[in-house]
Amino acid sequence: MCGIVGYVGRKEAAPILLDGIRKLEYRGYDSSGLSVWDGDFSDFKAVGKICELDKKIAGRPIAGRVGIAHTRWATHGRPTEENAHPHLDCSGKIRVVHNGIIENYQALKTSLRDRGHEFISETDTEVIPHLIEEVYDGDIISAVMAVVGMLEGAYGLAIIHADEPDKIVVVKRGSPLILGIGPEEMIVASDAAAVIRYTRDVIYLEDGEIAEIKDSGYRIFDGQARAIEKNIHSIEWDIERAEKSGYPHFMLKEIFEQPRAIEDSIRGRIIAEEGLVKFGGFDAIIDKLREIDRLVIVACGTAYHAGLAGEYMLEEHAGVPAEVEWASEFRYRSPALGPSTAVLAVSQSGETADTLAAVREARARGAFTLGIVNVVGSTIAREVDAGIYNHIGPEISVASTKAFTSQATILALLTVLLGRQRRMTQGAAREILEEIKLLPFKIETILKQSDYIAAIAAKYRDAEHFAYLGRKYNQPTAREGALKLKEISYIHAEGFASGEMKHGPLAMIDEDFPSVFIAPRDSVYEKNLSNMEEIKSRDGRIIAITTEGSNEIEVIADDVIYIPPTLEMLTPILAAVPLQLLAYYIAALNDRDVDKPRNLAKSVTVE
Ligand code: M6R
Numbered sequence: 206m207c208g209i210v211g212y213v214g215r216k217e218a219a220p221i222l223l224d225g226i227r228k229l230e231y232r233g234y235d236s237s238g239l240s241v242w243d244g245d246f247s248d249f250k251a252v253g254k255i256c257e258l259d260k261k262i263a264g265r266p267i268a269g270r271v272g273i274a275h276t277r278w279a280t281h282g283r284p285t286e287e288n289a290h291p292h293l294d295c296s297g298k299i300r301v302v303h304n305g306i307i308e309n310y311q312a313l314k315t316s317l318r319d320r321g322h323e324f325i326s327e328t329d330t331e332v333i334p335h336l337i338e339e340v341y342d343g344d345i346i347s348a349v350m351a352v353v354g355m356l357e358g359a360y361g362l363a364i365i366h367a368d369e370p371d372k373i374v375v376v377k378r379g380s381p382l383i384l385g386i387g388p389e390e391m392i393v394a395s396d397a398a399a400v401i402r403y404t405r406d407v408i409y410l411e412d413g414e415i416a417e418i419k420d421s422g423y424r425i426f427d428g429q430a431r432a433i434e435k436n437i438h439s440i441e442w443d444i445e446r447a448e449k450s451g452y453p454h455f456m457l458k459e460i461f462e463q464p465r466a467i468e469d470s471i472r473g474r475i476i477a478e479e480g481l482v483k484f485g486g487f488d489a490i491i492d493k494l495r496e497i498d499r500l501v502i503v504a505c506g507t508a509y510h511a512g513l514a515g516e517y518m519l520e521e522h523a524g525v526p527a528e529v530e531w532a533s534e535f536r537y538r539s540p541a542l543g544p545s546t547a548v549l550a551v552s553q554s555g556e557t558a559d560t561l562a563a564v565r566e567a568r569a570r571g572a573f574t575l576g577i578v579n580v581v582g583s584t585i586a587r588e589v590d591a592g593i594y595n596h597i598g599p600e601i602s603v604a605s606t607k608a609f610t611s612q613a614t615i616l617a618l619l620t621v622l623l624g625r626q627r628r629m630t631q632g633a634a635r636e637i638l639e640e641i642k643l644l645p646f647k648i649e650t651i652l653k654q655s656d657y658i659a660a661i662a663a664k665y666r667d668a669e670h671f672a673y674l675g676r677k678y679n680q681p682t683a684r685e686g687a688l689k690l691k692e693i694s695y696i697h698a699e700g701f702a703s704g705e706m707k708h709g710p711l712a713m714i715d716e717d718f719p720s721v722f723i724a725p726r727d728s729v730y731e732k733n734l735s736n737m738e739e740i741k742s743r744d745g746r747i748i749a750i751t752t753e754g755s756n757e758i759e760v761i762a763d764d765v766i767y768i769p770p771t772l773e774m775l776t777p778i779l780a781a782v783p784l785q786l787l788a789y790y791i792a793a794l795n796d797r798d799v800d801k802p803r804n805l806a807k808s809v810t811v812e
Pocket of ligand 1: 505506507508551552553554555556557560603604605606608688689692807808809
């Protein structure tokens with residue numbers, strides 16, 4: 206969590222830093238701050254979103270061509286100005302911004318205090334400038350190298366020292382950091398979104414690497430202080446994809462981007478006539494995939510729900526034993542993994558701490574690791590043995606939408622790939638692939654119902670609880686629909702397998718506890734109808750999502766949203782869209798901060 210930006214170059218730094226942390230606000234938004242050097246430091250901090258920092262700075266132009274900035278998601282200490290970054294040492298010569306957690310900060314703080322250092326904040330970060338102050342003897346890069354040896358935990362750091370104010374020193378360990386290389390300027394940031402306005406040329410720092418950046422260039426060192434050369438990558442997506450393009454919220458924009466996102470996820474990967482799937486990232490390991498006899502999917506949140514849908518697809522159509530685990534559990538529960546087990550991490554950001562730890566645990570236990578990741582160059586993407594990118598551009602809203610449909614689509618493609626290596630016939634594969642190609646058009650027709658879904662949202666916006674119900678492929682969809690609603694509206698919502706209702710949850714149902722049924726016309730449609738009747742008999746109101754033509758459902762349900770017909774295994778991809786819209790409109794009608802819900806952040810880079 207947290208976003209950091211640093212700038213050194215020929216332009217005024219403050220507007221670039223502010224623009225950068227605004228782009229990173231999705232990573233954390235409870236307080237922010239910046240420091241700019243111009244013969245002395247100008248420091249500004251504010252509690253709340255970055256607009257509060259803007260207000261503090263308004264009318265007080267900040268001169269200076271080197272500076273660092275931070276937008277915070279609190280881990281240690283409440284969101285206050287004292288706890289906002291940048292943090293200082295006792296001499297006031299050092300400024301540090303940090304993304305991550307210093308796990309041994311208490312011990313460091315105690316010993317620093319014993320040696321006379323005074324602390325202003327409750328943060329873990331503040332130990333870093335004080336440690337640098339102690340070891341600094343005229344060379345900031347050496348001082349930082351010495352200090353990182355004392356730190357345990359995860360960090361992306363950007364540091365300025367007043368005695369060497371022409372440079373920023375940055376360090377990466379466990380938190381993402383990229384260097385943007387512009388003409389006569391350098392920008393460092395937690396994410397490419399803060400960089401792309403200025404340059405497309407970037408270097409992804411690896412764990413343990415330290416860089417010194419100046420307007421005239423940069424130097425990068427490995428963990429042993431050896432100077433190293435690194436490849437420069439070009440960011441492929443354009444600036445519009447990182448901006449709202451007229452939508453009131455990123456979430457709505459990203460929901461509407463889904464037809465294009467699915468197209469981008471499948472482009473070049475389907476050989477329809479032959480019933481084959483090709484992932485470039487799997488070329489080198491394609492034979493290894495034949496030997497896999499078990500697939501464990503590790504993920505968190507929405508990615509976990511996509512994984513659940515994938516589990517059903519892989520077992521039913523590819524005959525591959527599959528299971529899904531919360532990465533946060535997997536990493537600690539000593540999973541039994543054999544050499545022919547593959548562990549597949551699904552992560553939009555590629556930086557989720559639990560998912561990354563699960564990948565590392567899997568590797569340590571000798572498993573083969575795979576990834577489905579959106580953010581190019583992210584840590585998970587780099588650490589897995591082989592991976593597939595989503596190619597859906599940046600997802601900014603904290604609520605994940607286009608990532609879910611893209612992840613489920615790629616899992617469907619993976620099902621075909623693994624299925625064809627096993628028992629799936631060419632004809633069966635072709636049928637699935639032809640349907641996958643139609644998904645973007647089918648999603649378009651659902652999006653055309655957005656006004657109708659907004660009207661349904663208006664009817665239910667005051668409900669305090671919702672049950673989301675589905676069976677088989679849409680049991681995961683129900684859980685995803687509930688997650689979407691609760692995280693952006695703060696309304697209590699639970700996703701259940703429809704068949705589980707009578708084992709307990711049904712007791713909650715009354716006229717004030719509506720249910721959202723995901724009941725496409727599939728192999729469990731009749732079962733879902735029976736479950737709906739059970740809800741109806743308890744005066745529960747029902748919103749049903751079903752397949753076009755299933756009009757008989759209108760007799761039972763109070764409101765019905767229709768999705769186009771598709772293969773049963775692909776129904777979660779279509780059904781998720783009206784659920785996203787329903788959650789969005791309920792939250793927007795209730796004036797929630799849709800893109801930045803309270804207490805959350807986009808990339809969960811801490812445990
Ligand atoms: O970046 P990841 O896909 O690894 O993120 C996983 C979850 O943190 C994420 O899906 C989260 O649950 C979303 N806020 C849900 O909308």
